[in-house]
Amino acid sequence: MYGFGRHIRCLSRLNLVSGRYLKPKAYTSVSSAAAVDMHKTLKVGHQLHGYEVKVVDEVPELCLSAYLLDHLKTGAQHLHIQRDDNNNMFGVSLRTTPADSTGVAHILEHLSLCGSEKFPVRDPFFKMLNRSLTTFMNAFTTPDHTFYPFSTQNLKDYYNLMTVYLDAVFFPLLQPLDFNQEGWRLEHQDINDPQSDIIFKGVVFNEMKGVFSSPAAIYVRSLQNHLFPDTTYANESGGDPLVIPELKYEDLKEFHRKHYHPSNARFITYGNFPLESHLAFIDDYVLNRFNLNENFRNSTEARNQPKWSKPMRKEIQSQPDPLAPFPDKQTTVSISYMLEDKSNTHECFTLSIICSLLMDGPNSPLYQALIDSGLGSDYSPNSGFAGYTKQAFFSIGLQGIAKKDVNFVVKAIDTALKNASNDGFPEERIEAILHRLELSTKYQTNNYGLGLAMNLNSIWTHDCNPIVGLKVNDHVNRFRKELKQNPKLLEQKIKEYFISNTHRLVLEMNPSEDFEKNLREKEQNLLNEKLRKLSKEDLKDIYNKGIQLEKQQNDKQKVDILPTLVVKTDISRSFDATNVETTQISNTSVQWSAQPTNGITYFNAILKPNFSNFPQHLVPYLPLFNQVATKLGAGSLDRKQLDQEIQLLTGGLQMSVHVTDHPSQFDLFEKGLIISSHCLERNIDHMFRLLTNIFNSIRFDDDYDHLLQLIRISSAELAMSLPHYGQRYAMQRSAAALGGAFKFREQTSGLSSVDHFRSMASLESSEPVVEHLKSIADLLLNSDSMRCSINAEASTIRSSLQSVEKFINSLNKRTEPIGETQECGNNGDIPAIESMLNEHHVLPFANNYLGKSVYCTPFVHNDYAKLKIAANLVSAKYLLREVREKGGAYGGGAKFNLGGVYSYYSYRDPNVEQTIDAFNDSAQWLANQSNYSEQDIDEAKLSVFQEVDHPIMPSEQGLLLFVNGITDQMRHDYRMRLLDVTKADIEEVAKRYLVNEKLHSGVVLIGPRNDRTLSDPKWLIIEDKPNN
């Protein structure tokens, strides 16, 4: 699990989930009956382990049984979802409804992970990552609750983790120094120098400054604050950096006492482990020690926002976007409508469908009114149905528009909604949405329990019966019935909730050159005010606490207190072989695998032409090609008809760039495109018909304006992703210096690609681009160099393969032979690089992202497993401390990827130089085995096995072989090597590859201007354009 970090207010995820209402995905349809039997004895009214059963319910469409229980002594609620899924999940959720923007809930979330009664160890989640086979661990602060979930497939691990979680939540130490470290503090810039400036520091303080450096985040937060001004949602639950320093330690203690009490807690367990022992454990470990306090539940209730009698309008500002293709088009405007209370589950279900009908895809009225207008770059942030607040809302608008077009956009929305309220929607569009829902109930994600829990929390937090939210079929049936009885139902709802809704907000955001400056000034004023009030004693105290905190950070942690799995006994030396077969159909290799897919057929194709014939100038256009190939119309279908059929008959058609490193040879790699889709069994021939159309005749010339619009949408999305994935971009950019596959990746998904999209987005017409796209289609979309894979139910494999055959035979043949396909690369020795310039990509973020890459060895090499363990070891035992705990970065570490590249990274990092030193020193640290213990090696192994033994969904079985060419034998050898790695091995590979780097990059820094890099000739400064 890479990039582990606590996420605050994981809005995008929650929105996505709630925007589509429920996205539950079934695991297997076969064996849940057996699991249900075990619990058949549990009836409403039964009492066990201090609980009483309140609801017992079956949800056959999701293959699960649900049990809702009350804990009698404390009033805690427990929901158990029994399902034949080995990836068991646990979560505890507390309703945290802050009354201000000090970020108290968020800081408390951090602080509860700084040590607890039984485990006085900082960051137990990070530490448990290395003592567990967890498939997910994290904590989230949302606007109205805080959620602590984990999942694992191992029973012993489940109870280890549950103990740590329960102790952290209910019995945290909450020490004042930890408050200073995690929340905020005044401290000398240089801790050891009492003459140096005193500044604000703190993990959450810095984290939120990072969050507020993105215009999209500012917009989304402000939207929620302004739409619900009289409720808890008016506050910034993550913490406003200018308000955080108002929070006192005592307030936080009190917040914990009132909110983290069992009477205000909701427990959820999911999977195939038995319920009874969960209940006994939780009752014994936590609940027993508390008594009911109804006050705590009542006082945390989120009040409803009273409805406005007339619409409101607000204007806010943000920093200018340095990546905007048109600097004079940086305004965002939207209209948001407050909808129904979430307790009205069915009404919200209906409204979420209406919202999809209104805005999803080129056939929807708002898409046609807004996106097709070409006025903006994309929908405004947070567009769609949002269900993460107590009252749901719908938001729609455009970003990247000219300020003069604001009123036009507002009018266009009004008009589109009025038209929809008169005309309604074509029946096939409603069917397409219901089809998507049907498919999504059968589709399987690899953390099903977690997805379910996050969905349910949004209604359970407000004391509604969570099980009602699971019953997709009930909602669909009732919806169909209501629509039949009243064909004007949707039109009426649009009138009621949109046209005549007086609770609506027009929110406009404009860039201001002074935004950052003003923010910095405000922070400085706040700081000056604090400094003015300091007495001599205070100053002494600040100096001493700085020293004390540093000392505490350097203290050796008693990690051994934490429970752990044991490599020898808890990790098997064998693993399940992949059930795959390969056959040739019309000269095309087709891999197939019979899987319990719940009636879905999954298809993938890799197109791997001879890239030595592939013109280099087309490479930067590949990601655009993938984005648009299914959106322009194909064959007899124009783009709207094509979209309608894709929605109605498939789970979508996706294309992406395919680059995979050779498992055994440096600088050999395969590149091309990968195309994926899935559908219900009954639609398989339709799916292939649509694919054939796209392969043979994309309608590139239908609508250049629309293509330009698609380019602008992609460009806007990429620009927004930069601050979220800065460390990934930095790593990828640095790896590009190693050439080969790494350079190709950078060109197609790195900073270079962001830049290429931006330059395409600023074109006046898309016509010059079209020629390139046509060339790509001509070179790639044919069966000559294709291989396919099918995963389906055993009973449908035969017919599926027949459909594949028809598909292959329906494809165009190239007129000229493309020649023997071969991998690219030099196949030479690894060249040594003497010196390599560092790159600073100047972007006005609040913090920095770093990356540096070293080429080591390919996957099948003996040393690969050793380096893999080394990267995890040094991340957990060295870089975490140096970069995060001491350096104040949000995260950092080392990764060793499938291509054999060892990369260092850090993100939201305030201390660039210190981190670069830590990268270098970490190699020396590894090269001396007295720095780590056998237990440390075991922990690194466990963390690697989290990845190796991660659950593989039926849809993904065999893909490692199909995509990466990694056979079961290679996997087996890798597994054995991992298990056998010793301390001496680590020392040896560290000396060989990391201390004496051969092929390596310079450091890549993405972040704001700084004087040090500007004046240092070792740094290449790249400003304005991210890539030149």
Ligand SMILES: [Zn+2]
């Ligand atoms: Zn946080």
